[in-house]
Amino acid sequence: GEDVEQSLFLSVREGDSSVINCTYTDSSSTYLYWYKQEPGAGLQLLTYIFSNMDMKQDQRLTVLLNKKDKHLSLRIADTQTGDSAIYFCAESEGDKLIFGTGTRLQVFP
Amino acid sequence: DAGVIQSPRHEVTEMGQEVTLRCKPISGHNSLFWYRQTMMRGLELLIYFNNNVPIDDSGMPEDRFSAKMPNASFSTLKIQPSEPRDSAVYFCASSPSGGADQPQHFGDGTRLSIL
Numbered sequence: 469g470e471d472v473e474q475s476l477f478l479s480v481r482e483g484d485s486s487v488i489n490c491t492y493t494d495s496s497s498t499y500l501y502w503y504k505q506e507p508g509a510g511l512q513l514l515t516y517i518f519s520n521m522d523m524k525q526d527q528r529l530t531v532l533l534n535k536k537d538k539h540l541s542l543r544i545a546d547t548q549t550g551d552s553a554i555y556f557c558a559e560s561e562g563d564k565l566i567f568g569t570g571t572r573l574q575v576f577p
Numbered sequence: 578d579a580g581v582i583q584s585p586r587h588e589v590t591e592m593g594q595e596v597t598l599r600c601k602p603i604s605g606h607n608s609l610f611w612y613r614q615t616m617m618r619g620l621e622l623l624i625y626f627n628n629n630v631p632i633d634d635s636g637m638p639e640d641r642f643s644a645k646m647p648n649a650s651f652s653t654l655k656i657q658p659s660e661p662r663d664s665a666v667y668f669c670a671s672s673p674s675g676g677a678d679q680p681q682h683f684g685d686g687t688r689l690s691i692l
Contacts, residue, residue, distance in 0.1 A: 499678055510581070510668055510683030511620075518678075556620065563608065563632065565681060567620040 472559055472568035479574045486544040488571045490557035493538060497559040500533060502542045505554045505570070514542070514555075549575045579603070581684035583669050589690045595657040598687045601650055602671030610681060611644055611654050612668040620668075626652065627674075659691045 472492045480486045492500065498519050503511040517524045517531045517540075524531045530543040540557055552575045558565040582601040590596060602609050610625040624634040629646045637644070641660070646652040656663055666688050670681040 501680065503683075508685070510685045511670075513680045513682065516680060563625065563627070563676060564610075564622055569619045 472557060472566050474555075474557060474568040474571045476569065477572050477574070479576065480547050482547060482549060482575050482577050484547055486542075486547045486551070486573055486575075488542045488544075488555050488557075488573065490540040490542075490568055491538055492540065492557070492559040492566075492568075494559050494561055494566070495535070495538065497561065499560045500531075500540050501558040501560075501565065502529075502531065502540075503556040503558065503567075505556065507553075511556060544573075547573075547575050549577070551575055581669055581671050581682055583667075583684035583687050585687060586685065587688045587690075589692065590659060591692050592660050593658045595655065596659045596663075596689060596691075598654040598667050598669075598689070600652045600654070600669030600684060602652070602669070603682055604650070605673065606671035606682075607649070607674050608672045608679070608681075609646060609652050610670040610672075611652070612670065614666045614668060614686070615664075623654070661691045664689055664691050 474490050499516050501516040502514045504514050505511045515526050528545045532541045554570040554572050556567050556570045558567045584599045608627050611623040614620045623636045624644045626646045644654045666686045668683050668686045670683045672679040672681045
């Protein structure tokens with residue numbers, strides 16, 4: 469079956485850039501997503517990218533997609549303490565989303 | 578704008594009891610998804626509906642779990658009888674049409690503890 473993998477933890481200093489990586493298996497996925505989950509809350513959609521795109525930028529967020537390697541990354545520029553959360557990537561499978569395990573981002577002063 | 582609304586936010590009950598979780602999707606959204614989140618298994622899709630009709634329930638763990646969507650603005654997920662291993666956070670999400678280009682919007686979840 470489809471599998472989405474992420475590293476579990478990332479720790480960065482405030483003001484630095486964060487890069488969260490994800491690999492997926494379904495080459496037919498048409499959309500790939502990044503969600504953010506803060507403690508005690510649901511998943512909040514951050515951004516998504518269509519599979520025929522290589523890059524998408526939205527303010528401090530940059531998504532890079534390498535379809536050949538099935539690799540997706542999320543770069544957060546000028547990381548702030550408010551960015552501390554769990555970040556999930558997800559691939560589309562028809563109407564469904566297959567989520568990764570999530571990467572816990574910790575931002576320290 | 579009101580997002581996806583789930584109730585209760587927290588539920589603590591003894592094993593063997595019936596548990597009912599509730600969800601109100603975003604108005605106008607035609608697809609509704611139930612997820613379970615645990616440390617061990619991450620985020621799992623349990624079941625989803627399009628236009629109130631269950632489309633895929635392959636993620637429902639066993640017969641103790643059932644879900645209904647009697648109308649476009651309400652869905653329930655029921656566990657009967659409940660067991661300690663059902664303890665998890667249960668999320669409901671909705672999307673306009675369920676297609677891959679229609680992002681899912683999540684509720685804040687129900688944290689369920691079965692003693």
